[in-house]
Amino acid sequence: MERTDDIQRERENGRRRTGQSISEEHWLAIIANDSAYDGIFYYAVRTTGIYCRPSCKSRPPKRDNAEVFASSADAAAAGYRACKRCKPAGVRLPDEDWAEQIASFMDRHYAEELDLATLGDLCHGSPYHLHRTFKKVKGVTPLVYLQQTRMQEARKLLAVTSMPISNVGDRVGMRNTPYFTTLFKKLTGYTPAQYRERHKRT
């Protein structure tokens, strides 16, 4: 019966590494930003990789994407980073780390509609503060970074696929084809069609 014990122990260890699922009580505390629960549990959001105190004023996550931890150390051990806004680890997240979080979020989500307000919500900071901090650390504003990321992906798609221009725009988060074409030309000196002609990899 030792084997059964081992399996049981493995299961428990596995469960400890990921958080608990969210109970009704946790959920109510999170959507009410109830500070009475601060220190009692922490919640982490898989899509952003960030964890918070229940009282955090950030937009509530999708319930399915969130999990709960008993301590900030557990959340950190599971690979989550502390929220910039509610500082669940009791220390301020360095600006460099925050800018990295924001950049890596854009690297993964450039195809979606993103603006400063959305980024602020998702990366837990006011749009103004986010804009300033990002620019200070990265040397470009978040929106310029996003445009650069999109254009880099667009160049790749133009060179290696024969996808129509409008689909390329779509795939990099720019649904408005004329705007995509104009911006592409402004940043690279070529229209998407010209660029493809010059860089086609056959």
Ligand SMILES: [Zn+2]
């Ligand atoms: Zn927070």
